[in-house]
Amino acid sequence: MSEKVGLTGLTEAESEELHRNLIQGTQFFGMIAALAHLLAYIYTPWLG
Amino acid sequence: MLRTSRRLVDGWADLGTRFLPFADAANADLPLSRLLRLSLFQVSCGMAMVLLMGTLNRVMIVELHVPAALVAIMVSLPIFFAPLRAVIGFRSDAHRSALGWKRVPFIWRGSMVQFGGFAIMPFALLVLAGAGQSAHYPAWIGQLAAGLAFLLVGAGVHTVQTVGLALATDLVPEEDQPKVVGLMYVMLLAGMIVSALAFGVLLETYTPGRLVQVIQGAAVLTLILNVLAVWKQEARDPRRHEPRPPIAEVDFQDAWGVFRRGPDALRRLLVVGLGTAAFSMEDVLLEPYGGEILRMSVSDTTLLTATLSAGGLFGFWLASVVLGRGYDAFRMAGIGALVGLPAFALVIAAAPLDSPGWFGTGVMLIGVGGGLFGHGTLTATMRAAPRDAVGLALGAWGAVQATAAGVAVGLGGILRDVYAAATEPVLGYIFVYSLELLLLVVTIAAMVPLAGWRRDHATTRKQAA
Numbered sequence: 001m002s003e004k005v006g007l008t009g010l011t012e013a014e015s016e017e018l019h020r021n022l023i024q025g026t027q028f029f030g031m032i033a034a035l036a037h038l039l040a041y042i043y044t045p046w047l048g
Numbered sequence: 049m050l051r052t053s054r055r056l057v058d059g060w061a062d063l064g065t066r067f068l069p070f071a072d073a074a075n076a077d078l079p080l081s082r083l084l085r086l087s088l089f090q091v092s093c094g095m096a097m098v099l100l101m102g103t104l105n106r107v108m109i110v111e112l113h114v115p116a117a118l119v120a121i122m123v124s125l126p127i128f129f130a131p132l133r134a135v136i137g138f139r140s141d142a143h144r145s146a147l148g149w150k151r152v153p154f155i156w157r158g159s160m161v162q163f164g165g166f167a168i169m170p171f172a173l174l175v176l177a178g179a180g181q182s183a184h185y186p187a188w189i190g191q192l193a194a195g196l197a198f199l200l201v202g203a204g205v206h207t208v209q210t211v212g213l214a215l216a217t218d219l220v221p222e223e224d225q226p227k228v229v230g231l232m233y234v235m236l237l238a239g240m241i242v243s244a245l246a247f248g249v250l251l252e253t254y255t256p257g258r259l260v261q262v263i264q265g266a267a268v269l270t271l272i273l274n275v276l277a278v279w280k281q282e283a284r285d286p287r288r289h290e291p292r293p294p295i296a297e298v299d300f301q302d303a304w305g306v307f308r309r310g311p312d313a314l315r316r317l318l319v320v321g322l323g324t325a326a327f328s329m330e331d332v333l334l335e336p337y338g339g340e341i342l343r344m345s346v347s348d349t350t351l352l353t354a355t356l357s358a359g360g361l362f363g364f365w366l367a368s369v370v371l372g373r374g375y376d377a378f379r380m381a382g383i384g385a386l387v388g389l390p391a392f393a394l395v396i397a398a399a400p401l402d403s404p405g406w407f408g409t410g411v412m413l414i415g416v417g418g419g420l421f422g423h424g425t426l427t428a429t430m431r432a433a434p435r436d437a438v439g440l441a442l443g444a445w446g447a448v449q450a451t452a453a454g455v456a457v458g459l460g461g462i463l464r465d466v467y468a469a470a471t472e473p474v475l476g477y478i479f480v481y482s483l484e485l486l487l488l489v490v491t492i493a494a495m496v497p498l499a500g501w502r503r504d505h506a507t508t509r510k511q512a513a
Contacts, residue, residue, distance in 0.1 A: 011146070013146035014146045014147050017145060017147050018147070025160060028161075029164070031164075032167050035193070036168045039175050039193055042180075042185050043179065044181060
């Protein structure tokens with residue numbers, strides 16, 4: 001494993017882990033937002 | 049001028065620490081402000097509990113006209129997640145991370161899940177109630193969505209609380225643990241009281257829009273409080289990302305096996321479960337008992353909650369002080385159970401004597417006993433937890449505690465209804481309170497060997513030193 005430290009002071013493994021969390025979070029929040037919109041549409045449809 | 053104000057500030061600081069009961073938990077490494085900040089996760093947990101069990105319970109029945117049985121099922125869903133606390137705690141212990149964290153990632157994910165649950169919850173509830181246009185859609189959509197929302201919030205609360213308590217245990221030296229436990233309990237209670245009042249005011253005039261605002265506001269607040277709580281709290285441990293060869297892949301079964309063989313581990317959990325059930329069963333029965341049987345006014349029965357909380361606060365404070373001096377934590381929990389005996393006896397005796405005074409005193413004592421018992425068992429769990437299995441130990445405690453409390457509250461209501469229908473109303477209550485007395489006696493009986501074991505353990509340790 002390379003211990004190369006970038007501009008942020010994180011090693012490559014550390015930045016990969018941070019990135020993984022970011023992606024997971026985005027996916028989860030995206031799904032929640034989609035679900036919330038779906039339910040809101042069922043409650044009061046827009047553009048109808 | 050500058051010097052005077054400096055001295056004044058110091059004076060205030062001194063005064064502050066002197067009048068805060070938990071102030072001396074702060075040592076050089078961990079100032080009080082940091083501990084208080086960490087305990088914010090308990091505020092968000094308390095808020096979520098009140099919202100699910102109290103506020104939404106009422107809103108669904110009164111304003112949304114959802115059938116009471118469906119509401120009861122929805123509200124009880126989070127309990128099914130409680131046993132998983134042990135697994136969550138273990139996963140956190142065994143977590144491998146390049147960033148060197150084992151607690152923060154779990155608290156973050158828990159907060160995220162809790163936020164997600166709250167984000168979809170208001171719409172899910174409105175669809176569940178068939179409000180707006182949603183009556184055109186099949187009913188299962190609302191049921192599924194509301195169920196998912198409650199499950200997500202429950203999963204989030206259980207994760208955040210388990211791992212948060214594990215983080216607190218990691219951070220604090222053993223002699224300060226009782227005070228931290230006290231602080232955590234007080235903050236949970238404070239979160240519950242403040243948010244119950246706030247939700248009450250905010251939902252005074254109910255509109256669907258207001259419901260969305262309140263629940264999603266709670267979602268945002270959860271995220272803010274939890275991020276504030278863990279910000280820069282956990283030190284990064286660089287060894288975490290190195291594969292640890294000999295015990296690299298411990299699975300839960302193995303870890304649980306080791307934990308179970310610890311001294312009296314299962315008996316301790318049994319005591320926690322029995323005692324928690326004994327102190328929880330009356331939870332939703334005190335106010336109707338006061339109103340229906342003792343004919344107290346609504347404002348008087350509302351005061352009961354305050355009385356119970358005041359008793360609990362006194363119990364936490366007393367336990368913090370006494371345990372801080374090195375008193376055996378399980379014996380403290382035993383004293384809590386003993387206090388419960390006269391407490392429930394007073395509550396029972398209040399009906400034939402028609403005495404709200406006796407009832408109030410009994411409720412106060414239930415608070416004190418429950419406070420001592422909860423504090424004692426949690427402190428004992430922290431003290432006994434092996435350093436590498438803190439999450440598992442606290443997870444097991446939380447799993448038993450939360451499951452027992454949830455089941456007992458539900459069972460208390462059901463037993464009251466069944467028994468009251470078969471006989472007369474007052475006997476329904478008395479039956480449940482008597483059952484709690486019986487449970488307390490069994491709890492105390494199960495505890496006797498524990499206190500003895502702790503004594504032997506302490507003396508052997510002293511002899512070894």
